[in-house]
Amino acid sequence: MNHDFLKEKALQRECLITASIELTQHCNFKCLHCYCPSNKVHMDYNDVIACVDKLYNMGVLYLTFTGGEAFLYKRFNEVYLYAKNKGFIISVMSNLSYITDVTKNLLIKYPPKVIMVTLYGTSTYEYENFTINKTAFRKVTDNLCFLHSNNIDFMLKVIISKETIPAVLKGKFDDIARIYKKEIMYDAIIFPQKDLMRGKLSQRASIDDIISFEHSDPETITFWRKSISNMTSQACIKCGGGINSLSIDAEGYASICSLYVEDKINFLSNDEKTITKYLRDSHNKMQSYYINSKCSKCEKKTICRWCAAYANLEHGNSSEPIDFMCELAQRRISGFTEEQ
Numbered sequence: 001m002n003h004d005f006l007k008e009k010a011l012q013r014e015c016l017i018t019a020s021i022e023l024t025q026h027c028n029f030k031c032l033h034c035y036c037p038s039n040k041v042h043m044d045y046n047d048v049i050a051c052v053d054k055l056y057n058m059g060v061l062y063l064t065f066t067g068g069e070a071f072l073y074k075r076f077n078e079v080y081l082y083a084k085n086k087g088f089i090i091s092v093m094s095n096l097s098y099i100t101d102v103t104k105n106l107l108i109k110y111p112p113k114v115i116m117v118t119l120y121g122t123s124t125y126e127y128e129n130f131t132i133n134k135t136a137f138r139k140v141t142d143n144l145c146f147l148h149s150n151n152i153d154f155m156l157k158v159i160i161s162k163e164t165i166p167a168v169l170k171g172k173f174d175d176i177a178r179i180y181k182k183e184i185m186y187d188a189i190i191f192p193q194k195d196l197m198r199g200k201l202s203q204r205a206s207i208d209d210i211i212s213f214e215h216s217d218p219e220t221i222t223f224w225r226k227s228i229s230n231m232t233s234q235a236c237i238k239c240g241g242g243i244n245s246l247s248i249d250a251e252g253y254a255s256i257c258s259l260y261v262e263d264k265i266n267f268l269s270n271d272e273k274t275i276t277k278y279l280r281d282s283h284n285k286m287q288s289y290y291i292n293s294k295c296s297k298c299e300k301k302t303i304c305r306w307c308a309a310y311a312n313l314e315h316g317n318s319s320e321p322i323d324f325m326c327e328l329a330q331r332r333i334s335g336f337t338e339e340q
Contacts, residue, residue: 070093071099116157119157156177165205265278
């Protein structure tokens with residue numbers, strides 16, 4: 001099945017097809033960059049099942065379980081199997097440090113579409129320093145071996161931060177990825193916490209270091225040169241949030257994406273028609289923020305990846321530019337534009 005093609009068609013036809021459920025905000029890591037709120041909750045099991053049933057009735061096909069750390073959810077196995085039996089194509093977002101033997105057997109028998117794993121270091125020291133968890137690195141590497149040896153598909157991601165940039169620049173994460181014949185996705189964007197506490201922004205890597213890393217990778221150079229050559233003055237951002245996707249947090253509130261905190265709707269206490277209208281209205285509101293912002297007329301907008309949800313987290317204003325993204329975009333344009 002060509003999942004990317006199916007999702008693209010769903011976006012074109014404005015069909016809700018993708019959803020995520022935050023099972024818990026609890027985590028066994030205390031990552032220096034984490035955007036989860038300070039006061040953490042988990043979703044009641046019966047509410048999770050009710051959400052799964054409702055998403056099924058709404059025609060959702062792709063379902064992602066997230067956290068916190070999704071595998072820490074006490075009844076994860078029951079929820080996973082229930083959703084599998086409903087016919088959902090399931091993905092899991094995880095730090096991969098905690099998978100019980102029972103869960104491993106379940107994943108072998110009923111594998112997910114993919115497990116999306118974020119790496120926070122390349123050694124015991126680096127992991128402990130970033131996650132404040134002394135045994136994390138060993139457990140993560142053991143579980144990567146488990147997934148690989150049992151042909152359970154996984155993706156690797158790295159957040160480029162002050163703490164991870166030394167290993168990034170030395171290619172140490174790429175070395176890990178090569179063991180499993182995987183590519184790795186790097187992301188330099190760090191957000192404030194969802195309760196709008198801004199302390200986490202101090203973990204952003206310097207723009208000099210980000211550009212230095214990107215210049216070291218031929219594929220990244222090709223990507224940015226192509227993106228720069230295709231810069232557009234389009235009047236809106238292509239975003240499926242609220243059109244073909246939604247996100248449900250651990251308190252049972254739905255929004256157009258996991259980072260959209262401006263307003264939400266109780267997913268279980270409202271009917272499908274009300275939820276669908278809310279999602280469309282929120283999507284349109286996000287687009288209006290963009291159209292009425294300074295960013296809509298900026299030539300750099302397709303390079304900086306600005307988004308109203310990002311802006312709201314950054315400084316509580318969904319229409320304002322994000323200085324960090326502006327400067328990073330300008331440096332990319334200056335650094336990757338091919339000489340004529």
